[in-house]
Amino acid sequence: MNKKIISIGFALLLFSVSIINLIIPQRSFSENENRYLQMLPALNFEDIISGKYSENFASYSSDQFFSRDEWISLKTVAELALMKKDNGRIYFGSNNTLFDATEKIDNKQLDKNTNVISEYVHTLKSTLPDLNATVLLIPTSTEILSDLLPAYAPVPDQHAAIRKVSKQLNGKVTVYDPTDLLKANKNNYLYFRTDHHWTSAAAYFVYREWAKQTGLTPFSQDDTTVEQVSSSFYGTLYSKANLFTIKPDLVMAYRPLKATPVWANYGQDHITQTLYFGEFLDKKDKYSYFLGGNKPAVEIKTGTKNGKTFMMIKDSYAHCFVPFLTSHFEKILVVDPRYFNVDYPTYAIENHVTDILFLYNVPNFSTDKSLSRLVG
Amino acid sequence: MVFCIIINLGILGFFKYADFIIDNINLIPAVSIPLLGISLPIGVSFYIFQSLSYTIDVYRGDVTAQKSIVNFGTYVALFPQLIAGPIIQYKTIDSQLENRTQGYDKFGDGVRRFITGLGKKVLIANTVGVIWTKVSSFDTATVPVLTAWIGIIAFTLQIYFDFSGYSDMAIGLGKMFGFEFLENFNYPYMSKSITEFWRRWHISLGTWFRDYVYIPLGGNRRGLTLQLRNILVVWLLTGVWHGASWNFVVWGLYFGLLLMIEKLFLLKILQRIPRIFTHIYTMLFVIISWALFAFDNLSQGIAFIGAMFGQHGAPLYDGTSIYLLLTNGLLLLIGVVGSTDIPKRLVNRAERALANRPAFVTTGACAVLLGLSVLCVAYLVDASYNPFLYFRF
Numbered sequence: 001m002n003k004k005i006i007s008i009g010f011a012l013l014l015f016s017v018s019i020i021n022l023i024i025p026q027r028s029f030s031e032n033e034n035r036y037l038q039m040l041p042a043l044n045f046e047d048i049i050s051g052k053y054s055e056n057f058a059s060y061s062s063d064q065f066f067s068r069d070e071w072i073s074l075k076t077v078a079e080l081a082l083m084k085k086d087n088g089r090i091y092f093g094s095n096n097t098l099f100d101a102t103e104k105i106d107n108k109q110l111d112k113n114t115n116v117i118s119e120y121v122h123t124l125k126s127t128l129p130d131l132n133a134t135v136l137l138i139p140t141s142t143e144i145l146s147d148l149l150p151a152y153a154p155v156p157d158q159h160a161a162i163r164k165v166s167k168q169l170n171g172k173v174t175v176y177d178p179t180d181l182l183k184a185n186k187n188n189y190l191y192f193r194t195d196h197h198w199t200s201a202a203a204y205f206v207y208r209e210w211a212k213q214t215g216l217t218p219f220s221q222d223d224t225t226v227e228q229v230s231s232s233f234y235g236t237l238y239s240k241a242n243l244f245t246i247k248p249d250l251v252m253a254y255r256p257l258k259a260t261p262v263w264a265n266y267g268q269d270h271i272t273q274t275l276y277f278g279e280f281l282d283k284k285d286k287y288s289y290f291l292g293g294n295k296p297a298v299e300i301k302t303g304t305k306n307g308k309t310f311m312m313i314k315d316s317y318a319h320c321f322v323p324f325l326t327s328h329f330e331k332i333l334v335v336d337p338r339y340f341n342v343d344y345p346t347y348a349i350e351n352h353v354t355d356i357l358f359l360y361n362v363p364n365f366s367t368d369k370s371l372s373r374l375v376g
Numbered sequence: 377m378v379f380c381i382i383i384n385l386g387i388l389g390f391f392k393y394a395d396f397i398i399d400n401i402n403l404i405p406a407v408s409i410p411l412l413g414i415s416l417p418i419g420v421s422f423y424i425f426q427s428l429s430y431t432i433d434v435y436r437g438d439v440t441a442q443k444s445i446v447n448f449g450t451y452v453a454l455f456p457q458l459i460a461g462p463i464i465q466y467k468t469i470d471s472q473l474e475n476r477t478q479g480y481d482k483f484g485d486g487v488r489r490f491i492t493g494l495g496k497k498v499l500i501a502n503t504v505g506v507i508w509t510k511v512s513s514f515d516t517a518t519v520p521v522l523t524a525w526i527g528i529i530a531f532t533l534q535i536y537f538d539f540s541g542y543s544d545m546a547i548g549l550g551k552m553f554g555f556e557f558l559e560n561f562n563y564p565y566m567s568k569s570i571t572e573f574w575r576r577w578h579i580s581l582g583t584w585f586r587d588y589v590y591i592p593l594g595g596n597r598r599g600l601t602l603q604l605r606n607i608l609v610v611w612l613l614t615g616v617w618h619g620a621s622w623n624f625v626v627w628g629l630y631f632g633l634l635l636m637i638e639k640l641f642l643l644k645i646l647q648r649i650p651r652i653f654t655h656i657y658t659m660l661f662v663i664i665s666w667a668l669f670a671f672d673n674l675s676q677g678i679a680f681i682g683a684m685f686g687q688h689g690a691p692l693y694d695g696t697s698i699y700l701l702l703t704n705g706l707l708l709l710i711g712v713v714g715s716t717d718i719p720k721r722l723v724n725r726a727e728r729a730l731a732n733r734p735a736f737v738t739t740g741a742c743a744v745l746l747g748l749s750v751l752c753v754a755y756l757v758d759a760s761y762n763p764f765l766y767f768r769f
């Protein structure tokens with residue numbers, strides 16, 4: 001064996017890689033991973049002593065490595081070739097579908113949050129006796145599309161969690177369980193393959209059943225237009241998958257044909273006449289097309305004149321659900337306890353709320369710690 | 377010499393064991409000494425042992441004192457093995473400090489060795505480490521038997537590939553600079569007894585304790601009782617060397633005890649039974665020892681060993697066990713085969729078969745080394761998991 005070639009080859013490789021890394025421009029943000037990258041840290045005495053400098057330097061050298069995305073993809077491909085089906089954050093399912101591998105059900109928190117709902121509704125009813133309260137807990141893709149998960153992949157039992165909440169609230173608040181409905185329609189495009197959200201299509205199915213159950217007349221599929229607003233959506237799961245060969249998602253918007261005019265206040269005097277934000281379709285997070293992403297509170301006035309005020313306590317799953325409600329209520333308050341801190345009983349009473357809906361995805365509902373704000 | 381040893385052990389004691397001792401004194405009611413919260417200097421156990429080796433070798437007259445502070449500094453702080461061994465005895469390297477040859481031959485060998493070591497660490501140790509991290513985070517009271525075994529086998533492979541990978545890299549880097557270090561690992565998981573295991577595992581630590589503790593205490597030449605005492609002392613120290621915590625004390629004594637039993641009668645029996653049983657016996661006890669080693673908390677380690685044998689009434693397996701097996705089985709298999717000498721024998725055979733076509737061999741070697749390097753870079757660039765196991769040593 002010619003050791004001269006090996007020696008020289010090794011030295012050349014080492015030098016050329018170092019030089020390429022030195023001359024390529026730094027990137028401050030990775031679109032694919034959806035996070036800021038470490039830039040060359042500045043030298044200062046305190047950081048060197050505390051060890052922060054060397055830590056930052058280590059992440060700098062891996063974050064700014066040339067062709068970073070291709071290297072990371074190579075690793076993912078190598079792992080998949082070794083029959084790995086997850087990377088600790090993502091399950092690689094069949095049909096190009098990614099799943100969140102970190103979902104969990106926290107039974108203690110689930111219990112607490114369920115009690116919060118019961119207590120909050122009870123408090124409101126002493127002032128608003130006709131209040132109509134419902135709970136919608138939406139299972140995520142790991143529950144509904146379990147056929148596409150890798151075999152035996154451990155995921156939490158979301159259906160059991162919904163049943164538990166339902167049992168606990170029995171006789172106090174109506175819990176609507178959409179699991180069977182979604183499973184029956186799982187051949188539709190119900191969840192993004194690359195994002196942790198459900199789609200407008202899934203929201204529409206659930207809206208229709210929920211509306212029937214709460215005594216509203218849902219608008220039918222014939223009265224709806226479905227518009228494809230984007231065909232290049234790479235969501236949060238894609239960012240964690242590090243496999244950049246996955247195909248992008250489509251984003252569809254369901255709209256009633258007879259649109260009700262809306263005046264929506266997104267806070268800080270940001271008032272528009274739409275529930276859709278086209279500007280996000282050019283950005284990374286295209287799910288924010290619906291309602292503009294996470295906002296503490298959105299107050300919507302509609303052209304519907306029936307005196308009904310709807311309040312929604314929710315996470316981001318609600319964003320593509322809200323547009324279906326405009327023809328049913330005169331006023332819609334969409335609040336997110338994670339970001340909106342008010343005296344919740346007073347807020348509901350002052351707004352003369354007639355209907356209240358709690359809408360969360362199941363893992364979120366069982367881990368959220370901000371719901372306790374509802375009862376102070 | 378006594379002065380020098382006291383200073384060296386004093387440094388080690390202060391940095392490594394002060395808080396452990398204080399912690400245990402604090403267990404006495406009404407005593408409360410604040411912890412010092414000292415950060416352990418990287419590799420302190422390795423280079424303290426190296427400087428002790430110098431002092432003792434010179435004192436014994438095995439070598440003459442080093443006149444050059446630069447050469448002495450080179451010995452103690454030689455970077456390839458500074459942080460994770462091997463522990464080099466001064467007498468084995470004395471002459472190389474001044475006379476060593478460098479050249480393409482050695483450099484090429486060094487490159488080959490270095491890349492092999494890097495691959496062991498980055499491609500195998502880190503990836504099986506992920507399995508262990510996951511399994512060790514499960515509740516030991518409910519973890520099924522199969523999951524526990526997958527986890528501990530992953531740790532068994534992780535610690536071997538990690539440690540021997542570091543040693544390979546050190547030996548390889550040393551070679552590039554012209555040094556010849558002694559081997560530190562010799563396929564320990566192929567051993568047929570615990571005695572043999574410790575002749576193949578972390579050889580440099582074993583020989584250090586043999587040369588500087590066991591033999592000076594009299595070794596095996598002063599009767600059985602004293603020999604057993606000496607084994608116990610050495611293994612108590614070996615345990616404590618690995619970390620300032622009770623689980624390491626128990627881990628060391630566990631091996632001390634096994635070695636005594638083997639010395640007394642078991643070795644004779646082992647020589648007479650079929651080889652397969654000796655391998656099973658050895659690996660069983662080695663794997664159990666890693667459970668003690670892996671958990672800082674002794675009771676947690678013991679609970680985990682219980683889980684491995686279904687003591688807590690958990691099922692034999694569940695969906696998660698099957699998922700872990702399906703998705704990591706191939707990786708674990710590669711690890712198991714890679715920890716034997718099979719790959720080495722295959723490479724040697726291929727080289728012999730192609731001995732008359734040197735260009736072919738060179739091309740093949742370059743391709744394999746390049747492929748390994750590319751994969752290592754890919755795994756390192758996505759450095760979401762790159763643990764350093766020896767921060768306690």
